[in-house]
Amino acid sequence: MTPDVTPGAAAGAAGATAEGGPEPAVPARRNPLRGLVEANVVVVTALAIVSSLLIGGVLIIATSPSVLHALGHIGSSPGRALGVAGSTVGDAYAAMFTGAIVSPSGLGHAITTGHGWTAVLTPISETLVSATPLILAGLGVALGFSTGVFNIGAQGQLIAGALASLYVGFEVHLPIGIHLPLVVLAGAVGGAVAGFVPGYLKARTGAHEVITTIMMNYVFLDLLNELLATQPFQQPGQSNAISRSMPATARLPHLFGAGLRANLGFVIALALVVAAAWFMRRSTSGFAFRVIGSNPKAGRTAGIDVRKVTTAVLVMSGALAGLAGMATLSGTDFFLSSGYGGNIGFDAITVALLGRNRPVGVLLGALLFAALDVGGRNMQAATGIPLDLAFVIQAIIVFFVATPALVREVYRLRETGASLGQVLSKGWGG
Amino acid sequence: MRLELRGVTKRYGPLVANDHVDLTVEPGEIHCLLGENGAGKSTLMNVLFGMARADEGEIRIDGSPVRFADPGEAVAHGIGMVHQHFMLVPVFTVAENVVLGFEPTRALGFLDRRRARADIRRLSEQFGLEVDPDAVVEDLPVGVQQRVEILKALQRDAKLLILDEPTAVLTPQESEALFAIVRSLAQAGRSVLFITHKLKEVLAVADRITVMRLGRVVGTTTASESGESELATMMVGRAVELVVRKGPARPGAAVLEISGLTVVDERGLVAVDGVDLEVRAGEILAVAGVQGNGQTELAQAITGLRPAVAGSIRLDGEELAGATPEAAIAAGVANVPEDRQVDGLVLDMAVEDNLVLDIFDRAPFARHGARDLAAVRSNAERKLVDFDIRAPSALTPVGSLSGGNQQKVVVARELSRPVKLLVASQPTRGLDVGSIEYVHRRIVEERDRGVAVLIISSELDEVLALGDRVAVMYRGKITGVVDPAAGRDRIGLMMAGAAADPVAPAAPPEAGPVAPPEAGT
Numbered sequence: 001m002t003p004d005v006t007p008g009a010a011a012g013a014a015g016a017t018a019e020g021g022p023e024p025a026v027p028a029r030r031n032p033l034r035g036l037v038e039a040n041v042v043v044v045t046a047l048a049i050v051s052s053l054l055i056g057g058v059l060i061i062a063t064s065p066s067v068l069h070a071l072g073h074i075g076s077s078p079g080r081a082l083g084v085a086g087s088t089v090g091d092a093y094a095a096m097f098t099g100a101i102v103s104p105s106g107l108g109h110a111i112t113t114g115h116g117w118t119a120v121l122t123p124i125s126e127t128l129v130s131a132t133p134l135i136l137a138g139l140g141v142a143l144g145f146s147t148g149v150f151n152i153g154a155q156g157q158l159i160a161g162a163l164a165s166l167y168v169g170f171e172v173h174l175p176i177g178i179h180l181p182l183v184v185l186a187g188a189v190g191g192a193v194a195g196f197v198p199g200y201l202k203a204r205t206g207a208h209e210v211i212t213t214i215m216m217n218y219v220f221l222d223l224l225n226e227l228l229a230t231q232p233f234q235q236p237g238q239s240n241a242i243s244r245s246m247p248a249t250a251r252l253p254h255l256f257g258a259g260l261r262a263n264l265g266f267v268i269a270l271a272l273v274v275a276a277a278w279f280m281r282r283s284t285s286g287f288a289f290r291v292i293g294s295n296p297k298a299g300r301t302a303g304i305d306v307r308k309v310t311t312a313v314l315v316m317s318g319a320l321a322g323l324a325g326m327a328t329l330s331g332t333d334f335f336l337s338s339g340y341g342g343n344i345g346f347d348a349i350t351v352a353l354l355g356r357n358r359p360v361g362v363l364l365g366a367l368l369f370a371a372l373d374v375g376g377r378n379m380q381a382a383t384g385i386p387l388d389l390a391f392v393i394q395a396i397i398v399f400f401v402a403t404p405a406l407v408r409e410v411y412r413l414r415e416t417g418a419s420l421g422q423v424l425s426k427g428w429g430g
Numbered sequence: 431m432r433l434e435l436r437g438v439t440k441r442y443g444p445l446v447a448n449d450h451v452d453l454t455v456e457p458g459e460i461h462c463l464l465g466e467n468g469a470g471k472s473t474l475m476n477v478l479f480g481m482a483r484a485d486e487g488e489i490r491i492d493g494s495p496v497r498f499a500d501p502g503e504a505v506a507h508g509i510g511m512v513h514q515h516f517m518l519v520p521v522f523t524v525a526e527n528v529v530l531g532f533e534p535t536r537a538l539g540f541l542d543r544r545r546a547r548a549d550i551r552r553l554s555e556q557f558g559l560e561v562d563p564d565a566v567v568e569d570l571p572v573g574v575q576q577r578v579e580i581l582k583a584l585q586r587d588a589k590l591l592i593l594d595e596p597t598a599v600l601t602p603q604e605s606e607a608l609f610a611i612v613r614s615l616a617q618a619g620r621s622v623l624f625i626t627h628k629l630k631e632v633l634a635v636a637d638r639i640t641v642m643r644l645g646r647v648v649g650t651t652t653a654s655e656s657g658e659s660e661l662a663t664m665m666v667g668r669a670v671e672l673v674v675r676k677g678p679a680r681p682g683a684a685v686l687e688i689s690g691l692t693v694v695d696e697r698g699l700v701a702v703d704g705v706d707l708e709v710r711a712g713e714i715l716a717v718a719g720v721q722g723n724g725q726t727e728l729a730q731a732i733t734g735l736r737p738a739v740a741g742s743i744r745l746d747g748e749e750l751a752g753a754t755p756e757a758a759i760a761a762g763v764a765n766v767p768e769d770r771q772v773d774g775l776v777l778d779m780a781v782e783d784n785l786v787l788d789i790f791d792r793a794p795f796a797r798h799g800a801r802d803l804a805a806v807r808s809n810a811e812r813k814l815v816d817f818d819i820r821a822p823s824a825l826t827p828v829g830s831l832s833g834g835n836q837q838k839v840v841v842a843r844e845l846s847r848p849v850k851l852l853v854a855s856q857p858t859r860g861l862d863v864g865s866i867e868y869v870h871r872r873i874v875e876e877r878d879r880g881v882a883v884l885i886i887s888s889e890l891d892e893v894l895a896l897g898d899r900v901a902v903m904y905r906g907k908i909t910g911v912v913d914p915a916a917g918r919d920r921i922g923l924m925m926a927g928a929a930a931d932p933v934a935p936a937a938p939p940e941a942g943p944v945a946p947p948e949a950g951t
Contacts, residue, residue, distance in 0.1 A: 287791075291776050295772075298775055301735060302787040
């Protein structure tokens with residue numbers, strides 16, 4: 001049947017033109033329809049965070065023995081029971097905040113006495129350190145998603161980048177001004193090579209990148225374990241699977257003095273957020289990427305080489321993940337061990353999702369994730385509430401962000417013309 | 431059955447798709463609902479068939495008001511619908527499809543095939559719907575599949591049959607056969623509501639005609655009271671030209687030479703089978719044929735989207751077989767693809783971006799790998815005027831434009847580079863009359879500028895109006911290249927596989943009761 005009208009589109013367009021939403025993260029958005037959708041993305045994300053903190057609070061109450069004990073006497077002393085519940089949740093989130101951002105009392109003390117600045121700045125420094133690889137790998141994953149390429153191989157590419165950086169780090173001897181850029185470049189190249197393989201396979205044979213990138217993760221994981229136990233990577237005189245360490249000339253300099261771990265890696269990540277935003281919005285290649293991400297058939301008909309784009313995007317995505325591997329190695333760890341990279345390659349997928357594949361969104365998503373992680377550790381130390389709760393909150397945030405319809409339903413938000421869900425796999429800077 | 435719609439109003443947000451529509455279908459009447467795409471015909475049918483709920487107004491059947499919550503209730507009230515895209519299970523037999531959902535069963539729930547077959551035979555004889563109950567649906571020609579749909583409705587005892595754009599997929603002869611069936615249904619006292627945007631059909635088959643425009647009923651008339659141009663004027667709201675104004679072609683040298691071209695489709699089956707074709711500069715060659723006879727694959731091969739298995743495609747002597755789309759574009763091929771929303775446009779991108787989809791990385795739209803957005807903008811602003819594209823702004827996502835304006839964006843883009851050959855597939859499918867006129871005029875202008883034009887269309891009217899020569903395609907082969915003056919009937923027969931040479935005009939086997947053929951254009 002021929003649809004005589006397209007009610008959704010027509011209604012959405014008309015409704016949207018009636019009110020332009022405020023401009024969110026990405027600048028230079030001039031289209032009122034987009035503006036409204038964007039505004040709603042911000043609202044939905046904010047509500048997702050609030051909701052997950054609320055649910056997290058319920059979980060804290062439900063799992064804390066002292067609260068449960070107090071609640072057992074809710075009939076006799078309801079005020080006390082609720083007080084205990086409230087203070088437990090409050091203490092937990094306060095610990096999370098002071099652990100991830102800043103301790104207000106410490107800050108006051110530092111301001112009045114002029115001492116103790118290192119201690120005050122440690123939480124935020126740790127959050128930035130933790131966010132750096134997430135930003136870089138998240139940018140890579142988001143770049144792929146907005147081109148319609150699902151790179152699940154950030155973890156492997158990150159290891160490949162770290163291995164390349166490490167090799168250049170201990171094998172090459174140059175002054176820091178030359179050595180460090182080479183180490184950084186090696187990380188990008190290592191990741192790019194790891195991304196090129198699935199890209200080439202997809203372009204040549206059509207092998208689906210989800211399968212190949214996942215499999216490549218295992219390849220690099222095992223390669224890492226193998227190399228850590230053999231020369232020249234293994235630390236001489238060690239029987240454990242630990243690599244040689246990075247010389248001083250291969251380490252990213254600290255930003256705020258030796259006492260704080262925040263390093264140049266974060267600045268590199270910030271620069272790449274800006275570069276990625278420019279690339280997607282203003283470069284010809286970024287335009288081709290967006291076209292292929294949005295409608296590959298129309299792109300092909302218009303003469304864009306889909307294979308070239310697919311390969312290029314995986315190379316770039318891999319390079320960014322490789323830089324994530326370099327950043328932790330050269331910034332904080334200075335050597336590789338088994339299990340290097342933890343879960344960053346997969347958290348990067350979540351961060352990309354959270355940031356809706358936009359560079360600034362990825363930055364904010366990574367900072368939030370890092371803060372929950374770092375703050376969660378402090379919460380565990382200070383209140384005994386397990387770190388897992390922070391992970392649960394992370395998971396719930398993602399759950400809500402990934403299901404905008406649910407948030408809309410819970411908070412009775414007005415539906416907008418364009419579907420929020422579609423944004424997930426499309427459009428990076430629109 | 432007497433069907434009345436009184437003041438039916440359906441709104442989608444601020445858009446009024448049906449605005450107080452009144453419509454009466456008498457028992458035994460063939461009532462045509464005529465209107466352009468977007469006039470509100472389909473919405474009205476959705477309301478009538480229980481797929482959408484009216485905001486205001488009422489539906490009466492034989493005088494008593496009814497409300498349908500879903501299509502099942504509409505069927506129970508004797509309304510049957512034949513959708514434009516058939517709802518048949520391809521691997522089932524005709525009998526199985528017809529009884530699906532209303533299966534006659536024997537004890538223990540076994541399907542009573544014998545009764546199903548007998549039902550179909552009875553209905554077939556009664557209404558002249560020749561179908562073999564045991565044939566598997568996917569093996570049947572489209573025209574016969576449509577009969578299965580009609581049988582399905584009749585088996586559910588439909589007193590009113592709604593046919594939604596039923597001739598879109600038929601050859602002219604199959605359409606004639608359908609008209610005969612429709613007439614016999616009406617004679618048997620059933621009512622038929624025939625939805626179409628084709629004027630000739632309306633005049634051929636309707637007892638009464640209701641014309642809709644912009645969600646409103648413009649008027650009701652009869653075939654004898656009005657001619658094509660009156661109906662067109664009612665439909666569009668202003669006088670329209672029904673013929674393409676074009677002078678005689680002044681063909682030059684051959685630009686496109688195709689020889690022995692063989693192309694396979696996704697399933698690896700031969701879709702284009704050893705085709706030879708030539709298109710000269712300054713002429714329009716129109717390829718006619720029922721959809722799915724290899725025209726799509728032919729166009730894709732020429733534009734580099736599908737590899738040639740054998741044969742050659744030469745553009746000014748340069749081999750294009752096996753070339754990429756980039757190479758075809760660089761060689762001077764412009765491509766207006768069959769499905770603009772799938773292959774022609776990136777719907778969620780702005781009009782301005784879609785206008786440079788093919789040349790975004792070249793000067794003046796890019797320098798050193800950076801896009802010049804000011805140049806893109808000014809190009810768009812110029813094109814919006816030049817090609818009469820009605821868009822709120824150059825930044826509007828192209829998906830929110832009407833079909834006609836979307837197609838103008840594609841045409842504007844494709845004609846913005848130096849072009850030797852223009853390949854346009856179904857260039858006016860789904861467009862309003864105004865846009866059709868415009869697109870046709872642009873195509874003729876390109877021809878007069880010396881471009882070789884290859885039109886692929888399943889609308890015979892379009893083929894006859896535009897083509898300087900007409901090639902007819904059937905099952906992957908060109909059955910002949912004729913002058914459009916050869917007429918609808920002969921070309922129609924060729925579309926069903928008859929050779930180009932004059933043959934005894936035997937009616938095709940499934941033509942059913944023979945109706946007087948429609949006069950040629």
